[in-house]
Amino acid sequence: MEKFNTLNSQAVLLPFEDVDTDQIIPARFLKSVSREGFDENLFRDWRYLEDGSPDPEFVLNQEANKGDVLVAGRNFGCGSSREHAAWALVDYGFKAVVSSFFADIFKNNALNNGLLPVQVTDDFLAQVFEILKKKPEAKLQIDLQNQEISLVGFSLTENFEINSYKKYCLQNGFDDIDFLLNKKNEIEAYEQSLA
Amino acid sequence: MSAKTLFDKIWDKHVVHSVEDGPQVLYIDRHFIHEVTSPQAFSGLKERGIPVFRPEQTIATADHNVPTENQHLPIKDALSRHQVETLIKNCEEFGVELYGLGHPYQGIVHVIGPELGITQPGMTIVCGDSHTSTHGAFGNIAFGIGTSEVEQVMATQCVLQKKPKTLKIQVDGKLNPGVVSKDIVLHIIAKLTAAGGTGHFIEFCGSTIESLSMEARMTICNMSIEMGARGGLIAPDETTFEYLKSKPFAPKGEKWNKKVEEWKALKSDPNAQFDLEYHFKAEDIEPMITYGTNPGMGIGITKDIPLPNGKTASGLEKSLKYMDLEGGKQLLGHHVDYVFIGSCTNSRIEDLRLVAELVKGKKKADHVHAMIVPGSRQVEKQARAEGLDKILEAAGFELRQPGCSACLGMNEDKVPKGKYCVSTSNRNFEGRQGQGARTLLASPLTAAAAALSGKISDVRELMKVEA
Numbered sequence: 001m002e003k004f005n006t007l008n009s010q011a012v013l014l015p016f017e018d019v020d021t022d023q024i025i026p027a028r029f030l031k032s033v034s035r036e037g038f039d040e041n042l043f044r045d046w047r048y049l050e051d052g053s054p055d056p057e058f059v060l061n062q063e064a065n066k067g068d069v070l071v072a073g074r075n076f077g078c079g080s081s082r083e084h085a086a087w088a089l090v091d092y093g094f095k096a097v098v099s100s101f102f103a104d105i106f107k108n109n110a111l112n113n114g115l116l117p118v119q120v121t122d123d124f125l126a127q128v129f130e131i132l133k134k135k136p137e138a139k140l141q142i143d144l145q146n147q148e149i150s151l152v153g154f155s156l157t158e159n160f161e162i163n164s165y166k167k168y169c170l171q172n173g174f175d176d177i178d179f180l181l182n183k184k185n186e187i188e189a190y191e192q193s194l195a
Numbered sequence: 196m197s198a199k200t201l202f203d204k205i206w207d208k209h210v211v212h213s214v215e216d217g218p219q220v221l222y223i224d225r226h227f228i229h230e231v232t233s234p235q236a237f238s239g240l241k242e243r244g245i246p247v248f249r250p251e252q253t254i255a256t257a258d259h260n261v262p263t264e265n266q267h268l269p270i271k272d273a274l275s276r277h278q279v280e281t282l283i284k285n286c287e288e289f290g291v292e293l294y295g296l297g298h299p300y301q302g303i304v305h306v307i308g309p310e311l312g313i314t315q316p317g318m319t320i321v322c323g324d325s326h327t328s329t330h331g332a333f334g335n336i337a338f339g340i341g342t343s344e345v346e347q348v349m350a351t352q353c354v355l356q357k358k359p360k361t362l363k364i365q366v367d368g369k370l371n372p373g374v375v376s377k378d379i380v381l382h383i384i385a386k387l388t389a390a391g392g393t394g395h396f397i398e399f400c401g402s403t404i405e406s407l408s409m410e411a412r413m414t415i416c417n418m419s420i421e422m423g424a425r426g427g428l429i430a431p432d433e434t435t436f437e438y439l440k441s442k443p444f445a446p447k448g449e450k451w452n453k454k455v456e457e458w459k460a461l462k463s464d465p466n467a468q469f470d471l472e473y474h475f476k477a478e479d480i481e482p483m484i485t486y487g488t489n490p491g492m493g494i495g496i497t498k499d500i501p502l503p504n505g506k507t508a509s510g511l512e513k514s515l516k517y518m519d520l521e522g523g524k525q526l527l528g529h530h531v532d533y534v535f536i537g538s539c540t541n542s543r544i545e546d547l548r549l550v551a552e553l554v555k556g557k558k559k560a561d562h563v564h565a566m567i568v569p570g571s572r573q574v575e576k577q578a579r580a581e582g583l584d585k586i587l588e589a590a591g592f593e594l595r596q597p598g599c600s601a602c603l604g605m606n607e608d609k610v611p612k613g614k615y616c617v618s619t620s621n622r623n624f625e626g627r628q629g630q631g632a633r634t635l636l637a638s639p640l641t642a643a644a645a646a647l648s649g650k651i652s653d654v655r656e657l658m659k660v661e662a
């Protein structure tokens with residue numbers, strides 16, 4: 001997993017609420033047995049027209065909207081537990097998703113893949129949408145160490161929450177399985193206590 | 196000791212270790228896996244050169260992408276076939292029991308766990324599928340996980356989780372005729388919204404819930420996730436024990452008696468505090484149907500579709516546009532093209548019986564494609580033994596072989612673009628049943644009624660005619 005420190009990037013705006021995992025990656029593209037190659041089908045049904053050509057109306061197909069941060073409406077990632085949704089976002093190049101609310105399983109899946117979910121207030125989110133709509137070139141800065149997100153050049157800053165364990169994992173590119181494997185003795189002792 | 200909820204009791208008993216300002220290491224009693232969310236986890240183990248830590252606590256089946264006809268033939272779709280074959284190989288290599296295609300126990304993972312008695316009260320259960328919440332009907336903690344977590348459980352029989360908050364949903368009173376458990380849960384989600392339970396684990400209780408069969412309880416717990424909750428559980432009682440008693444993997448003899456004694460203690464203490472509580476009255480619930488593109492967008496069948504107003508505008512307008520429906524109008528009488536009865540929400544024998552009883556001696560509307568996909572081989576066998584297949588086929592319903600099928604449209608069972616499908620599944624997301632498909636979630640009764648009349652109908656009208 002890649003280490004995460006500070007991110008300074010333009011953002012891609014998806015101003016819809018309840019963006020579900022079936023939109024992020026439709027089920028018909030879940031047939032792979034590896035973790036790669038999901039980027040092509042990220043937001044598949046919004047991104048392409050019926051004839052397979054890119055829909056110029058959709059944000060990922062617009063030149064002005066490039067960046068490593070996705071900014072989306074409330075309740076992002078609801079629906080299925082498919083980690084393919086997080087893989088597709090990471091594969092495409094996103095390093096963080098900003099929303100005012102994340103579905104639980106998605107949040108875990110994102111963190112397990114080094115994708116930082118930044119939960120902001122509805123107010124902050126609304127202002128980001130408003131400003132970036134007019135000035136897509138403005139940059140968001142996400143500082144994990146200080147747990148701070150700001151819109152560079154505008155006096156718009158907010159702190160976000162992340163537990164210190166997950167923060168440590170992200171900063172060091174460390175994953176949960178390493179942690180759990182180190183706890184094997186305790187796990188076996190637990191099993192024995194039940195017997 | 197302070198009063199505890201049932202959820203807290205089970206959770207706390209399974210904590211192996213707590214990370215400071217972080218998650219807890221939660222021990223998992225049963226791990227279900229399937230072909231779609233397991234291959235990358237097995238690859239992870241291979242890369243690390245480690246085995247499945249407790250293979251005897253892991254159970255596999257093939258359900259998500261399997262065809263629902265000619266299951267004895269090789270799967271036509273090359274990618275699906277590869278995924279299923281990968282599962283077979285991985286299970287062999289890692290010593291995991293597989294109830295694959297052709298096995299008498301094969302079926303949708305959340306249908307087979309309970310019907311085999313693998314799912315039991317007091318356990319922790321996970322699966323790489325969000326509707327793992329279904330198993331909670333037996334009074335256990337069951338929740339869906341992502342593939343990285345599947346790998347964690349394979350490697351260590353534990354998962355790192357932050358403890359969710361608790362939410363109590365109490366439903367009291369007697370249900371109206373024509374109203375079944377699917378309507379209860381759609382009613383609750385419509386009230387609390389698709390995100391209303393986020394961060395929480397639900398306990399369903401109250402006289403209405405207690406009066407339900409195990410299968411009906413499973414339908415309710417199944418859809419806990421559709422209000423954003425991690426899962427939902429129901430305290431076990433005599434109904435639970437009665438259901439489990441004869442199941443193949445339930446404890447037997449003296450062991451059974453001991454277990455039942457243990458299970459009887461599985462309830463929330465009388466003064467236990469929940470973080471959040473809601474109460475509902477059974478009398479207020481009508482047969483339900485959804486009009487939008489998340490399960491929270493549901494109404495009583497006789498009600499009007501809400502009108503977009505300033506507040507909800509973006510989501511609702513977008514949904515109605517996708518569904519090609521108009522706010523302020525009724526859904527009753529709206530044209531229907533497909534009816535799908537199946538999925539881990541409503542594909543059990545009681546669901547099939549309910550449908551068969553309603554359609555017996557009648558015929559579906561000519562223009563409607565009506566598909567019934569049993570949840571498991573055992574359900575299919577039982578349906579045939581009871582002669583339900585004959586009744587259903589005579590009414591023009593096609594009884595297929597078990598799998599997830601049109602619930603997520605990973606196999607051939609898809610709803611074409613722009614078509615309306617009344618479905619007993621759990622998600623009406625854009626494109627869920629096929630690209631451009633328009634899904635209206637409802638109970639098996641309401642779905643069957645739509646198939647008979649060819650339009651959205653109030654099943655109570657049909658029942659009245661009979662009475």
Ligand code: SF4
Pocket residue numbers: 258259303304305324326538539540598599600602603620621
């Ligand atoms: S039937 Fe649908 S919801 Fe249930 S396990 Fe299968 S895909 Fe998931």
